[in-house]
Amino acid sequence: MEFRDLKKQYQVLKKDIDSVVIDAMTNANFILGNDVKELEKELADYVGVKHCVACANGTDALTLAAMSLDLKPGDAVFVPDFTFFASGEIVAFEGATPVFVDVYKDTYNMSAESLEEAIKAVINEGKLKPKAVIPVDLFGMTADYEKIIPVAKKYNLKVIEDAAQGFGGTLNGKRAGSFGDIACTSFFPAKPLGCYGDGGAVFTNDDNVYDYLISVRMHGRSKDDVYNNLRIGINSRLDAIQAKILKIKLKAFKETELELVNKVAKVYDDGLKDVVTTPVIPEKFYSSWAQYTIVVENREDLATYLKENGIPTKVYYGIPMHKQKAFERIRTKYIDMPNNDFLHERDISIPIGPYLSTDDQNKVISCIKKFYGK
Numbered sequence: 001m002e003f004r005d006l007k008k009q010y011q012v013l014k015k016d017i018d019s020v021v022i023d024a025m026t027n028a029n030f031i032l033g034n035d036v037k038e039l040e041k042e043l044a045d046y047v048g049v050k051h052c053v054a055c056a057n058g059t060d061a062l063t064l065a066a067m068s069l070d071l072k073p074g075d076a077v078f079v080p081d082f083t084f085f086a087s088g089e090i091v092a093f094e095g096a097t098p099v100f101v102d103v104y105k106d107t108y109n110m111s112a113e114s115l116e117e118a119i120k121a122v123i124n125e126g127k128l129k130p131k132a133v134i135p136v137d138l139f140g141m142t143a144d145y146e147k148i149i150p151v152a153k154k155y156n157l158k159v160i161e162d163a164a165q166g167f168g169g170t171l172n173g174k175r176a177g178s179f180g181d182i183a184c185t186s187f188f189p190a191k192p193l194g195c196y197g198d199g200g201a202v203f204t205n206d207d208n209v210y211d212y213l214i215s216v217r218m219h220g221r222s223k224d225d226v227y228n229n230l231r232i233g234i235n236s237r238l239d240a241i242q243a244k245i246l247k248i249k250l251k252a253f254k255e256t257e258l259e260l261v262n263k264v265a266k267v268y269d270d271g272l273k274d275v276v277t278t279p280v281i282p283e284k285f286y287s288s289w290a291q292y293t294i295v296v297e298n299r300e301d302l303a304t305y306l307k308e309n310g311i312p313t314k315v316y317y318g319i320p321m322h323k324q325k326a327f328e329r330i331r332t333k334y335i336d337m338p339n340n341d342f343l344h345e346r347d348i349s350i351p352i353g354p355y356l357s358t359d360d361q362n363k364v365i366s367c368i369k370k371f372y373g374k
């Protein structure tokens with residue numbers, strides 16, 4: 001059994017994908033170009049924002065967003081303690097300080113109350129200047145922006161949405177990638193919308209930020225002359241071949257995959273809710289199910305038992321952000337984070353995806369039930 005079945009997805013989309021890959025090689029336009037422009041337009045329309053700027057990966061998307069805020073040493077940026085390393089890494093890469101915040105125990109997403117507590121602790125200490133917050137749309141569900149944005153406004157913080165796992169999810173009908181001042185996503189193959197390599201994108205409604213991003217993703221170029229450089233930038237562009245593949249995958253995502261993966265999640269909910277703690281998706285949210293993550297006792301034994309039965313599992317994330325060795329030289333922890341501590345020791349993700357077969361899914365459910373003697 002595959003953890004996320006990208007092989008099956010390819011078999012379903014093979015005819016279209018093979019033909020556009022050959023097109024890309026025949027045309028011999030490999031970097032940016034019309035396909036990327038068209039994709040950017042389709043992505044912006046789908047997400048419901050004015051601009052999309054495609055780039056080389058999700059980490060670069062976050063870096064470009066951080067550059068647009070001009071983060072500096074002495075700035076504090078608030079990041080959930082329960083996330084992939086890149087959400088905090090890019091803050092430290094700009095020389096600013098990531099300050100980690102607790103999450104809600106039922107959704108794994110940033111707690112607005114804990115955010116405010118961390119902001120106050122930083123202000124009281126008086127060394128760092130609170131500058132921005134990076135809520136993460138973890139496992140496919142957006143953070144609770146209805147609660148987080150008012151806190152950000154109260155303390156005058158910019159909001160960077162890390163929608164690397166959230167693409168396709170909604171909050172009150174608004175799509176992931178449309179929250180905050182600027183949003184980022186990843187097209188890493190296993191994300192809800194993935195390409196066949198690395199890829200990412202930044203979303204914004206702000207015309208000036210858009211112009212800035214177009215410039216910095218290509219060495220700080222000026223608008224009409226590639227070799228006239230106005231500022232220090234990076235090189236982070238999307239390949240035409242990935243854009244062509246993403247256009248096909250986006251169509252499948254919109255037409256079938258997002259609905260299919262929600263059906264799969266529903267079957268898990270019904271089959272497992274009396275056995276383990278299943279994911280909580282409050283009514284105003286719709287998830288794109290980057291992961292299906294359960295909270296259990298005896299996690300290691302369960303993983304071993306499932307592995308013996310041919311079922312792969314993964315633990316996201318073994319090490320809380322504030323305990324990562326990479327951050328040991330800076331103070332990143334200002335408050336207690338009991339929900340993180342609880343979840344980090346008990347959560348485990350099981351196979352999910354739009355192409356998970358009913359047979360495989362039934363096997364996962366019956367093995368978990370058997371393990372817990374139900």
Ligand SMILES: *Cc1c(COP(=O)(O)O)cnc(C)c1O
Nearest residue numbers: 057058059084086164165186188
């Ligand atoms: C995957 C991921 C990223 C980074 O995306 P890449 O494309 O792998 O660079 C950032 N944040 C979160 C929450 C992610 O899951």
